[in-house]
Amino acid sequence: MRAAVVVFPGSNCDTDVVTGLQTVLGIAVDRLWHKQTHFDAAYDLVVLPGGFSYGDYLRCGAIAAHSPIMAEVKRHVERGGYLLGICNGFQILTEAGLLPGGLRGNAGLQFICRDVALQVANRNSPFTCALPNADLTLPIAHHDGNYLIDDDGLKRLQDQDQIALTYTTPVNGSVANIAGVLSANKRVLGLMPHPERAVDQAVGNTDGREIFLSLQTTIGA
Amino acid sequence: MSKPVATQAAIVATDEAPTYSPQVLRGLGLKVDEYEKIVELLGRAPNFTELAVFGALWSEHCSYKSSKKYLKTLPTTAPWVIQGPGENAGVIDLGDGLAAVFKIESHNHPSFIEPYQGSATGVGGILRDVFTMGARPIALLNALRFGDPSHAKTRSLMAGVVAGIGGYGNCVGVPTVGGECQFHACYNGNNLVNAMAVGIAQADKIFYAKAAGIGNPVVYVGAKTGRDGVHGATMASAAFSASEQASRPTVQVGDPFKEKLLIEACLELMNEDAIIAIQDMGAAGLTSSACEMASKGGIGIRLDLSAVPLREADLQPYEIMLSESQERMLMVLKPEATARAQAIFAKWDLDAVVVGSLIAEPVLEMQWHGESAGVIPIAALVDEAPQYDRPVAALASPSQQLVTLTKPVAILPALQQLLASPNLASKRWIWQQYDRHVGVNSLSDSGAATASDAAVVRVTGTRKALAMATDCNPFYGAADPYIGGAQAVVESWRNLVASGAKPLALTNNLNFGNPEKPEIMAQIKAAVTGIGDAARALDYPVVSGNVSLYNDTDGVGIYPTPVIGGVGLLADYNQRLSMALTQSGLSLIQLGSGDNSWLGRSQYLMTVEGQEAGAPPSVDFAAERQVGELVLALNRQQRLAACHDISDGGLLVALAEMWLTGAGTDATTSLPLNVQLNPDLPASDAGFWFGEDQARYLVATLHPDQVLAAAAEAGVPALLLGQTTAVAAAAGATAGEMVGKLTLPDGQSITRAALQTAHEAWLPAYMQG
Numbered sequence: 001m002r003a004a005v006v007v008f009p010g011s012n013c014d015t016d017v018v019t020g021l022q023t024v025l026g027i028a029v030d031r032l033w034h035k036q037t038h039f040d041a042a043y044d045l046v047v048l049p050g051g052f053s054y055g056d057y058l059r060c061g062a063i064a065a066h067s068p069i070m071a072e073v074k075r076h077v078e079r080g081g082y083l084l085g086i087c088n089g090f091q092i093l094t095e096a097g098l099l100p101g102g103l104r105g106n107a108g109l110q111f112i113c114r115d116v117a118l119q120v121a122n123r124n125s126p127f128t129c130a131l132p133n134a135d136l137t138l139p140i141a142h143h144d145g146n147y148l149i150d151d152d153g154l155k156r157l158q159d160q161d162q163i164a165l166t167y168t169t170p171v172n173g174s175v176a177n178i179a180g181v182l183s184a185n186k187r188v189l190g191l192m193p194h195p196e197r198a199v200d201q202a203v204g205n206t207d208g209r210e211i212f213l214s215l216q217t218t219i220g221a
Numbered sequence: 222m223s224k225p226v227a228t229q230a231a232i233v234a235t236d237e238a239p240t241y242s243p244q245v246l247r248g249l250g251l252k253v254d255e256y257e258k259i260v261e262l263l264g265r266a267p268n269f270t271e272l273a274v275f276g277a278l279w280s281e282h283c284s285y286k287s288s289k290k291y292l293k294t295l296p297t298t299a300p301w302v303i304q305g306p307g308e309n310a311g312v313i314d315l316g317d318g319l320a321a322v323f324k325i326e327s328h329n330h331p332s333f334i335e336p337y338q339g340s341a342t343g344v345g346g347i348l349r350d351v352f353t354m355g356a357r358p359i360a361l362l363n364a365l366r367f368g369d370p371s372h373a374k375t376r377s378l379m380a381g382v383v384a385g386i387g388g389y390g391n392c393v394g395v396p397t398v399g400g401e402c403q404f405h406a407c408y409n410g411n412n413l414v415n416a417m418a419v420g421i422a423q424a425d426k427i428f429y430a431k432a433a434g435i436g437n438p439v440v441y442v443g444a445k446t447g448r449d450g451v452h453g454a455t456m457a458s459a460a461f462s463a464s465e466q467a468s469r470p471t472v473q474v475g476d477p478f479k480e481k482l483l484i485e486a487c488l489e490l491m492n493e494d495a496i497i498a499i500q501d502m503g504a505a506g507l508t509s510s511a512c513e514m515a516s517k518g519g520i521g522i523r524l525d526l527s528a529v530p531l532r533e534a535d536l537q538p539y540e541i542m543l544s545e546s547q548e549r550m551l552m553v554l555k556p557e558a559t560a561r562a563q564a565i566f567a568k569w570d571l572d573a574v575v576v577g578s579l580i581a582e583p584v585l586e587m588q589w590h591g592e593s594a595g596v597i598p599i600a601a602l603v604d605e606a607p608q609y610d611r612p613v614a615a616l617a618s619p620s621q622q623l624v625t626l627t628k629p630v631a632i633l634p635a636l637q638q639l640l641a642s643p644n645l646a647s648k649r650w651i652w653q654q655y656d657r658h659v660g661v662n663s664l665s666d667s668g669a670a671t672a673s674d675a676a677v678v679r680v681t682g683t684r685k686a687l688a689m690a691t692d693c694n695p696f697y698g699a700a701d702p703y704i705g706g707a708q709a710v711v712e713s714w715r716n717l718v719a720s721g722a723k724p725l726a727l728t729n730n731l732n733f734g735n736p737e738k739p740e741i742m743a744q745i746k747a748a749v750t751g752i753g754d755a756a757r758a759l760d761y762p763v764v765s766g767n768v769s770l771y772n773d774t775d776g777v778g779i780y781p782t783p784v785i786g787g788v789g790l791l792a793d794y795n796q797r798l799s800m801a802l803t804q805s806g807l808s809l810i811q812l813g814s815g816d817n818s819w820l821g822r823s824q825y826l827m828t829v830e831g832q833e834a835g836a837p838p839s840v841d842f843a844a845e846r847q848v849g850e851l852v853l854a855l856n857r858q859q860r861l862a863a864c865h866d867i868s869d870g871g872l873l874v875a876l877a878e879m880w881l882t883g884a885g886t887d888a889t890t891s892l893p894l895n896v897q898l899n900p901d902l903p904a905s906d907a908g909f910w911f912g913e914d915q916a917r918y919l920v921a922t923l924h925p926d927q928v929l930a931a932a933a934e935a936g937v938p939a940l941l942l943g944q945t946t947a948v949a950a951a952a953g954a955t956a957g958e959m960v961g962k963l964t965l966p967d968g969q970s971i972t973r974a975a976l977q978t979a980h981e982a983w984l985p986a987y988m989q990g
Contacts, residue, residue, distance in 0.1 A: 009570065010478050012394025016661045052392040055478025111387050111654045141391070141656040197658045202679065202794060204671045
């Protein structure tokens with residue numbers, strides 16, 4: 001499995017994702033710079049990490065969605081590659097049209113950093129297939145994680161099994177408590193919780209490991 | 222002799238013989254006698270730009286002119302201190318080639334005028350102090366003080382300050398891992414926002430501000446210069462009156478995104494052999510950064526102000542010199558490395574412009590479109606800055622009157638009331654707005670079962686971790702400023718010990734009222750003496766700090782608030798100690814003191830009795846050291862399951878905090894647990910349960926016999942208080958009861974749910990208004 005993490009100006013979870021993937025999967029992970037217009041087609045997995053890309057000025061993820069590397073990220077998806085967007089990465093994916101819906105300011109209008117309980121709504125995706133048959137606890141840290149989609153869109157997500165994770169109780173105002181969304185072909189996942197912050201026993205939570213391990217199960221070592 | 226330049230219309234000046242009215246001088250923060258000294262030093266009248274430069278550097282904020290005499294008495298050295306006060310931040314040795322770089326700084330005045338930007342730029346400024354020295358910032362902390370919750374401004378100030386701290390720290394990607402927050406009417410007109418940053422550097426790659434090499438380029442990096450913050454240092458050196466809103470333009474605006482780029486670019490450049498000297502542009506902007514680099518190098522500096530990148534084209538030279546626009550750095554580069562540096566800054570989309578060079582003559586030479594805008598000897602600006610031996614009143618002798626309780630003592634209702642009181646209520650509403658986890662090194666998390674008295678942050682790639690905490694009890698300082706200073710030091714020391722760390726060094730933020738009042742100078746003198754005595758006794762030197770004076774509105778000053786930021790080291794992060802009670806069968810033991818009685822200036826007295834009276838508890842450095850070393854030894858022997866220092870609220874509040882921690886309203890709820898206190902303890906003695914005698918820890922252990930024996934051997938008083946027990950499934954038990962209950966010696970009990978609600982409900986309800 002070959003993996004790379006995109007670094008936008010203002011990304012601040014890129015190192016955590018690199019370290020998390022290396023630790024859990026024992027693989028080398030490359031970094032891609034936002035000004036690149038091409039990258040190696042051999043990458044199985046590309047990750048858009050959390051942070052405040054371009055300061056999240058204008059709207060979260062809106063500027064990054066138009067950065068030079070994104071055309072190549074879209075080609076990566078068209079090639080059948082796996083794409084994971086975490087937090088700001090999720091916001092970029094919706095802004096880029098790679099996932100349906102959008103993310104707006106949390107109900108309550110505050111940044112929220114806490115652990116949340118998550119229900120796994122789809123256990124068969126490339127990102128969730130190795131998850132144990134139980135709820136997950138993962139940390140969130142965002143100001144704009146309030147997932148919005150219209151009724152038709154929600155129905156499509158439900159009909160096509162595109163909802164990956166839901167909060168077990170309302171957290172930020174998200175429609176249907178949605179915390180993570182898959183593309184129709186299930187090869188793109190955007191989620192607000194941070195799996196890379198829950199891979200190390202020293203911080204008291206390793207529930208994020210199985211998301212990375214699911215990818216390894218899917219893609220192979 | 223320089224030719225004076227055209228300046229503001231407000232100046233009563235001619236080209237030949239400028240003179241300035243007292244109003245103009247006051248606007249620059251200068252007194253008439255200070256102006257006379259400037260004329261004497263220059264041998265002529267200064268032009269307006271020169272005068273403005275003097276005003277900024279001679280401000281209290283930059284020159285410490287009122288406090289320096291006392292700051293000099295602080296202990297600043299130890300074998301592990303690499304850099305003490307005087308640089309951008311203090312540096313201590315962590316072993317294995319690593320160093321910790323840290324400092325605390327206030328943004329009190331700007332945060333009161335514009336709470337979001339004031340606090341945000343406070344975070345940005347302290348981060349720059351740390352990464353300027355070559356360290357990657359790994360943690361942020363803060364210490365906040367607001368007015369009485371019933372005061373009309375408190376809620377909005379607090380909302381703005383917390384959002385500003387979060388808005389900046391969350392974006393730059395440095396976790397905010399610790400802090401404290403208290404309320405009192407003395408802060409109604411002057412809230413306090415102190416921010417601390419801690420970074421990790423290679424011990425042999427620390428960067429300093431000492432300029433060297435005649436002709437070497439002076440390079441300006443980062444954001445463009447605007448009018449924001451002109452006179453900020455002067456504003457921070459003045460008392461407020463009712464019209465302080467007019468100061469709004471002196472508050473700077475932060476851009477955490479630019480700061481993030483600046484951090485990455487500077488750290489990348491620091492990996493090259495390119496930088497000779499580096500200084501962030503903080504208070505007094507270009508003026509202080511240029512003068513400090515030149516002064517430390519014993520050299521001169523020539524600045525071409527027309528080369529400075531401007532946000533607004535019509536800025537005057539004095540505004541360029543004084544602007545406190547954020548996210549800017551000044552560096553002296555090796556000439557051959559300038560191109561490489563510019564390539565790195567271009568990669569990060571940052572401006573980097575040569576704005577001057579080093580010169581042999583030790584003067585600050587300012588040029589403006591090919592003409593001189595002023596020449597000032599560096600020594601006149603830096604070394605000749607006034608130092609005042611301000612009048613010090615005799616300190617009113619600390620109140621020794623005994624405390625008389627006026628209300629019947631009811632322990633459980635008092636506990637509930639205390640846990641719900643503004644100063645002791647859960648601050649979840651605050652810290653939940655801070656990203657505490659980025660970096661994945663935060664090994665203790667607020668409210669979780671991993672929580673500890675000090676924040677514990679792992680040093681990436683090593684077994685080491687740093688413990689850090691901010692502390693001050695202004696209620697003690699109000700009654701006795703010496704105790705206020707000394708107690709803040711010992712409490713921070715205890716918090717590090719209670720987390721399993723060896724305390725190494727501290728940074729201090731001295732927040733006081735108007736130093737021109739002899740009684741305020743008396744407070745400063747006494748508090749600094751207390752800090753110094755405690756720091757010496759504990760081998761816990763002061764390596765950096767900040768002084769914030771003139772926290773005074775309409776003639777009323779704040780309580781003395783000398784905030785201490787402590788840093789300690791865990792050689793192995795697996796030695797960290799949590800404060801949470803997470804299992805049954807633990808024995809609860811109080812270590813230290815033994816004389817549980819002191820209610821003077823306690824939270825109990827303030828909250829339950831409504832009195833601020835009596836003397837604060839005394840501080841015994843030898844006892845602190847003795848019990849602290851016992852705790853560290855017991856922890857090394859793995860005898861302790863949890864530990865919490867006993868401070869605000871006393872023993873029973875400490876116990877409740879240990880019990881409630883980890884049972885939060887988050888997704889993770891800890892296991893049900895009862896706490897049973899021994900029947901032989903005094904059942905209804907307020908002093909025993911709520912007294913704030915110092916030098917005490919509450920520990921939980923599976924090895925009570927060994928702990929008691931070790932305490933006896935060390936000569937430390939120890940008191941077995943009770944046990945944690947499993948919750949038995951009982952028919953008809955309520956959900957609240959099922960999470961556990963606390964039973965007092967006389968059999969009265971309260972559920973964990975009831976205490977949790979009391980503890981968690983106050984702040985969110987208050988903020989909802």
